[in-house]
Amino acid sequence: MVDNSKIRVVVGMSGGVDSSVSALLLKQQGYDVVGVFMKNWDDTNDDGVCTATEDYEDVKKVADKIGIPYYSINFEKEYWERVFQYFLKEYKAGRTPNPDIMCNTEVKFKSFLEYALDLDADYLAMGHYAKTMVDENGVTHMMRPKDGNKDQTYFLSQLTQEQIKRVMFPLQDLTKPEVRRIAEEAGLVNAKKKDSTGICFIGERNFKHFLSEFLPAQGGDMVTPDGKVVGHHAGLMYYTIGQRQGLGLGSTKESTAPWFVVGKDLEKNQLIVEQGYDSPRLYADRLQASGMTFFTGNPEEDTEFKATAKFRYRQCDVGVTVKYHAASKTADVYFDEPARAVTPGQALVLYNGEECLGGGNIDAAFKDDKKLQLV
Numbered sequence: 507m508v509d510n511s512k513i514r515v516v517v518g519m520s521g522g523v524d525s526s527v528s529a530l531l532l533k534q535q536g537y538d539v540v541g542v543f544m545k546n547w548d549d550t551n552d553d554g555v556c557t558a559t560e561d562y563e564d565v566k567k568v569a570d571k572i573g574i575p576y577y578s579i580n581f582e583k584e585y586w587e588r589v590f591q592y593f594l595k596e597y598k599a600g601r602t603p604n605p606d607i608m609c610n611t612e613v614k615f616k617s618f619l620e621y622a623l624d625l626d627a628d629y630l631a632m633g634h635y636a637k638t639m640v641d642e643n644g645v646t647h648m649m650r651p652k653d654g655n656k657d658q659t660y661f662l663s664q665l666t667q668e669q670i671k672r673v674m675f676p677l678q679d680l681t682k683p684e685v686r687r688i689a690e691e692a693g694l695v696n697a698k699k700k701d702s703t704g705i706c707f708i709g710e711r712n713f714k715h716f717l718s719e720f721l722p723a724q725g726g727d728m729v730t731p732d733g734k735v736v737g738h739h740a741g742l743m744y745y746t747i748g749q750r751q752g753l754g755l756g757s758t759k760e761s762t763a764p765w766f767v768v769g770k771d772l773e774k775n776q777l778i779v780e781q782g783y784d785s786p787r788l789y790a791d792r793l794q795a796s797g798m799t800f801f802t803g804n805p806e807e808d809t810e811f812k813a814t815a816k817f818r819y820r821q822c823d824v825g826v827t828v829k830y831h832a833a834s835k836t837a838d839v840y841f842d843e844p845a846r847a848v849t850p851g852q853a854l855v856l857y858n859g860e861e862c863l864g865g866g867n868i869d870a871a872f873k874d875d876k877k878l879q880l881v
């Protein structure tokens with residue numbers, strides 16, 4: 507059996523079952539394991555209970571059970587400056603941001619990784635469902651994990667080679683039910699703990715209410731694409747392209763079909779709405795993305811290649827042709843078939859079969875070379 511005892515691995519422990527089982531597996535494999543809990547947000551809830559404190563209690567219990575040392579580190583300042591300010595700026599600009607991606611690139615796999623390396627760690631391990639593979643040239647590739655249903659490569663898509671080569675994902679060949687079973691058999695207190703959902707700093711709170719505490723909302727008209735006023739919106743930032751819920755609009759003489767958000771006019775502060783799921787205004791055949799990052803390093807020259815892509819987290823891959831512009835690190839992505847509700851601010855993520863190639867941020871979507879008025 508290989509001797510891993512000289513290899514130090516810092517495990518990011520959230521108090522959840524995934525990172526707990528990650529720590530357990532590494533310990534069983536003989537690594538020198540250290541658990542670290544990160545506090546990113548002062549999340550005292552409406553009843554005055556700080557969920558981070560409860561989570562850290564779980565980390566302590568699990569670490570004691572497994573027999574590993576543990577620490578806690580505060581990254582509230584970094585999180586506030588690099589993730590939350592970006593989140594607010596994007597909403598202000600009418601876009602729909604993805605703070606989880608930013609949290610990974612700027613906090614979990616940057617400040618936290620640096621902290622782990624300062625603790626003399628050889629690797630940082632996380633309980634994400636993702637997989638890495640090192641090729642014969644020593645280059646690390648990002649792969650889809652065994653559990654396709656939990657696949658988190660979408661949120662990791664903007665990490666670099668420098669970051670992923672120091673990272674381990676111990677759950678890469680396990681499914682979530684298998685992870686829960688391992689936790690139960692090992693008697694971990696959080697074996698049945700509920701999965702976290704939604705944006706971490708909002709938790710179970712009402713999204714509109716949360717956002718209104720940070721950004722002043724300016725209400726305006728809801729209009730049809732030909733300019734007819736049909737209602738009032740509470741602030742453009744509360745709506746996302748393709749959204750149906752919460753518009754409060756009923757049937758019309760012409761149609762009983764539900765209403766959907768099909769655009770935003772920031773200048774006029776108007777929300778553009780239309781009846782019917784399949785509005786042609788929602789369908790794009792191309793997008794532009796910036797800040798493109800490839801796990802194996804960005805190509806130095808302009809390139810064109812076929813791939814599959816996701817434009818949002820829970821979506822089946824679609825076939826695309828990518829034209830990458832090396833100087834600006836931007837890409838034009840042409841879809842094999844028109845795609846619905848491609849939303850500026852969300853991430854574009856590219857795949858080649860089982861491999862996740864990388865991604866960027868969606869800036870604009872087009873149909874027949876005409877830019878859709880989505881922000």
Ligand SMILES: Nc1ncnc2c1ncn2[C@@H]1O[C@H](COP(=O)(O)OP(=O)(O)OP(=O)(O)O)[C@@H](O)[C@H]1O
Binds near residue numbers: 543
């Ligand atoms: N507060 C935290 N401190 C340290 N590491 C964290 C923290 N939050 C998340 N992580 C790390 O990031 C991974 C993915 O985070 P995510 O929020 O997606 O959790 P999850 O899939 O619900 O996992 P878990 O069951 O471990 O909470 C976690 O498994 C853990 O390794």
